[in-house]
Amino acid sequence: MSNNNCLENLKTDIGDLVEITTKAEADKSSTTYKGNIMPCLKEDVIMIKMSSGYNAGIKKEKIEEIKLLSKGETPKHVKTDLEINKDKKLKNISIISTGGTVASRVDYKTGAVHPAFTADDLIMAVPELLTIANISGKAVMNILSENMLPTYWKEVAEHIEQEVKNGADGIVIAHGTDTMHYTASALQFMVKSNVPIILVGAQRSSDRPSSDAALNLIASTKFATEGLSGVYVLMHGENGDEYCYLHEGVKVRKLHSSRRDAFKSVNAQPVAKMNMLSKNKKTNEKDYKIEYLADERKLKQNIIDKNLNVQINTKLEERVALLKIYPGINSDILKYYADKGYKGIVLEGTGLGHAPETLFEGIKYAISKGLLVAMTTQTINGRVNMNVYSNGVELQKMGVISCEDMNAETALVKMMYLLANYEFKEAKDLMGKNIAGEITEFSVIDLN
Amino acid sequence: MSNNNCLENLKTDIGDLVEITTKAEADKSSTTYKGNIMPCLKEDVIMIKMSSGYNAGIKKEKIEEIKLLSKGETPKHVKTDLEINKDKKLKNISIISTGGTVASRVDYKTGAVHPAFTADDLIMAVPELLTIANISGKAVMNILSENMLPTYWKEVAEHIEQEVKNGADGIVIAHGTDTMHYTASALQFMVKSNVPIILVGAQRSSDRPSSDAALNLIASTKFATEGLSGVYVLMHGENGDEYCYLHEGVKVRKLHSSRRDAFKSVNAQPVAKMNMLSKNKKTNEKDYKIEYLADERKLKQNIIDKNLNVQINTKLEERVALLKIYPGINSDILKYYADKGYKGIVLEGTGLGHAPETLFEGIKYAISKGLLVAMTTQTINGRVNMNVYSNGVELQKMGVISCEDMNAETALVKMMYLLANYEFKEAKDLMGKNIAGEITEFSVIDLN
Structure with a gap:
């Protein structure tokens, strides 16, 4: 953290208050930044903390001049003895x-x-x-x-x-x-x-x-x-x-x-x-x-x-994986999790909750081995809907559960919780249903 | 796709033009939707395509009445013979x-x-x-x-x-x-x-x-x-x-x-x-x-x-994996990829590009086996910066490459391309540098 390789050969050190002027460029006149030198971010970048509290990183090759305004302070350790009396009117x-x-x-x-x-x-x-x-x-x-x-x-x-x-x-x-x-x-x-x-x-x-x-x-x-x-x-x-x-x-x-x-x-x-x-x-x-x-x-x-x-209730089944899908992913990874004794997999599919056909064999294998497999989407926003395209319909037939509008991260944690606290059948049923505000129910949805 | 289990026991079919009135509720009066019945989305939801072109899904239990306005049409197949003459003024x-x-x-x-x-x-x-x-x-x-x-x-x-x-x-x-x-x-x-x-x-x-x-x-x-x-x-x-x-x-x-x-x-x-x-x-x-x-x-x-x-230049190294990091992920998955003959792994880390310490052993193992390991962030937005916290500094010491502000999906494809077209050392060096617009260079960055 107190890395200072960017400051080598410069007459300034971490903590110094400086004024840095950048070189004028064809499309930009020079700019001056004032602040305290921070620990180095990269070898070719000087970081300063400005009085606004914001940090700026300035490429060394763009710097015309560094003017030292004052040397850095030495750290003070604040120690206070705090007496706290309870106020009955406060929570x-x-x-x-x-x-x-x-x-x-x-x-x-x-x-x-x-x-x-x-x-x-x-x-x-x-x-x-x-x-x-x-x-x-x-x-x-x-x-x-x-x-x-x-x-x-x-x-x-x-x-x-x-x-x-x-x-x-x-x-x-x-x-x-x-x-x-x-x-x-x-x-x-x-x-x-x-x-x-x-x-x-x-x-x-x-x-x-x-x-x-x-x-x-x-x-x-x-x-x-x-x-x-x-x-x-x-x-x-x-x-x-x-x-x-x-x-x-x-x-x-x-x-x-x-x-x-x-x-x-x-x-x-x-x-x-x-x-x-x-x-x-x-x-x-x-x-x-x-x-x-x-x-x-x-x-x-x-x-x-x-x-x-x-x-x-703190029981969790930790043998649950979160798996993001991408073009070229293959079935072996699902077989690996199944054979390794995992109990569930949350997929982060594409679009409305899809997976490539090349993954179908692995999904079927995992489900046949008793794993719970559920689908979320890597689009982050929007709802999983596995009824619109044949791909989603196929996945549902295999037994993949739609996580609806639940975040993938939430789905991972929820699956850990459900598999530790419910029989498999009930866990599978609850995975796609709202139990704690994680899925928004809908009466009328607009797919467009 | 032509699933119609939601229409069972209803006197309507896919394609029919209908008017659906919902039940009045405590906090909402009834609403009427007009449109063509679409293939079923879920067993308990009727989908209609409205004249605006928008779809609406209405829960069956919320429906008061479905009025048939006209039966659906039979499909027509449009066939046109198109003669296209090139216009020299057009591209x-x-x-x-x-x-x-x-x-x-x-x-x-x-x-x-x-x-x-x-x-x-x-x-x-x-x-x-x-x-x-x-x-x-x-x-x-x-x-x-x-x-x-x-x-x-x-x-x-x-x-x-x-x-x-x-x-x-x-x-x-x-x-x-x-x-x-x-x-x-x-x-x-x-x-x-x-x-x-x-x-x-x-x-x-x-x-x-x-x-x-x-x-x-x-x-x-x-x-x-x-x-x-x-x-x-x-x-x-x-x-x-x-x-x-x-x-x-x-x-x-x-x-x-x-x-x-x-x-x-x-x-x-x-x-x-x-x-x-x-x-x-x-x-x-x-x-x-x-x-x-x-x-x-x-x-x-x-x-x-x-x-x-x-x-x-279409050469690609397909043995590259994209791996999203989450609490509880362990080193075995990285060992699996390394032992399976993979050549590279793009990690989707947390925050500024971090990985849990429990994954360090696996990352070191993969790198020792000659894999290229690069870091992106699951926050989607913002830049990877592995110089701010000790975790990122450690990962860099192991040889993990920062993908800067590159999307994880782009990083996956880029790694496939680099590993197929360059010697390992050069591929590693290019991974964190801009070669085709995928990384935005910065002269002044605001970390806040």
Whole structure:
């Protein structure tokens, strides 16, 4: 992370405040960028963090001049003793930290990284949280979300159960964004809860004033006091700081590698919006206004027994594969999974849910070996419909289940859940039906 | 396709013109739909084709009444003898038909399907084509695009070469939409051509007045007379009939299972727009206006020797796999591909291009066995950047190549092409560099 190979032979170092002027080109006059030197991205690119909080990468060959404005600061370690008194008028919100960017500090002025940022640190970094609710923090793991495993989903579910049983009125889960939607789906199937469970991430580290972490944490904590049922994901709704969206956990997907509004509801609308209006431009103080986009009453309905606030079932069949289809894929890969003892396969087909004829033999083999095979689509948007073309009709005859408008990622997690908790026949039947909001039912659909 | 299990016990049949009234519900009064009964979609849904050309599916349990307005017609077979005289002022455009919806007729009045629709049939269905250019048609195959194989891409490339050598000033390829973007990428790598090669599809069959097939064919034929170089995809730009977009073949992706504007340029803008303005509302006559969104001169630059109009290289290494990463995936799958003799793997990682640590062993194994391993992202949008987090840095150290902002589908095809045509070291080096427009270079990037 504190890679500085791009800075070789330059009289500047990570953390320095500089002004970089680019060469004038035929079609463009020169431009000047001011900011702090960041760790190198590529050998031929200088990265700077501008005062707006945005990063820019400038190719070295395009640089005319680098002017040093001031040398970088040495890191300070902030330590605060925090005394938190419970306010009986406020709700009790538990922030469970699992790791990820929202729970990490990157100090670009020194190039140092502080990954072990606990929930208490989050509160120190975002003291406004204490005006919204009585906050208790719990760092249950500290992993980047690309390393999330089904077994960690179970652990998170168990911590949720414990926190709700200990009196939490709402749960906020700080999570890396890479696989946050997989975890959200897993929790939606595993945890039935009358209190809101809100996953929140950040695309930029939480110690930067311009980060999305603080606003996302504030917005998610506010939603956690709203008495919703079920599992949600909260992230920025656009690339600025104007509003956040609350998405259903089973309908959301990361759809950009770096933008702050990377998360989008797919085949669905966000259920609520948090407008973040500037109250005071100088202090960046905000007014937060919730606007429900879905039926607020339904979101707040108890989903389990009124006398019970939480109920978990963490059994998962992990021998389930997600397989994206492409021209040239052949049947051997399905035979491999079947022979290896896998119990189910979620296909990511083309178009309305199709697979090449060259894959039919493998699909039949897998089904004959007792695997559950279900179809989603790699178009991301739109519904699987295996009744329009002969290919889909054939696949259904073989026993392939249509996942309708369910995300492939959600379908994978759902199949893991169903195969562990139901007899095969029932699991197969439930795969194509809505059990937790993951499939939108239709009465009239427009195929065009 | 002529499935009619949803019509059992009803006094109506496929093709009948009916009026369906739905039951009034607590929150909705009854609605009436008028249209022709279509083949069944599901056992409990009645499908009708409305006069607008749109389909509606109505759940049987929601239906109050079905009123028969008139019985269905029997199919008519249109046969026309077409005499085409070449007009020397017009350019010569060759339409190569490979199959798919754009080249198929579905007669919903009778439930019959006519898949073997040749290029000549296309001209008969869309006679306006003859006012745009001297059209010659060639049906080279008749397959739904989910069944496209790398070997068919080669055949298409050979037909393109032949047509250009025979004097075609532009090529239109009628193609199914499911895998059209894979074929477009393959042709962009395999064919260097100074004449435009435009793939065109349709989301609804070409014999319906409301279909997108006719407009897409007209627009693609017009673009084929424009003297562009390279491979493009033309489809509707929105769900109505207002405009079409011309996309670069290597930057486009199907992003909806059923909408007419399913194709979107990813990490890029469409290069041109065809505005289809109504000239005469009664006859549906249109004015077609081209608007270039990218630099027109660059699009029209010769990409090969000025004296040569086409050059093909169809060698492909088909032992390349596309593998989508998900929580719980393990190293065995990579070992399987390596031991099976595969030569390369394109990973569809999470976020900025990450893979779980549990996959590292398999990645190292595959690389040690001589496979080329490259990274794309399942976020679809945004750039891979393996320098931001330690996970990406580790993967690069192992030898995994970043595919930058290249689509996973394009990366798969590119790897097949590179491994067949270059020494391993050079293929590896070229994988992460732009060779045919598939990677956008950057001078200043915004990571936020």
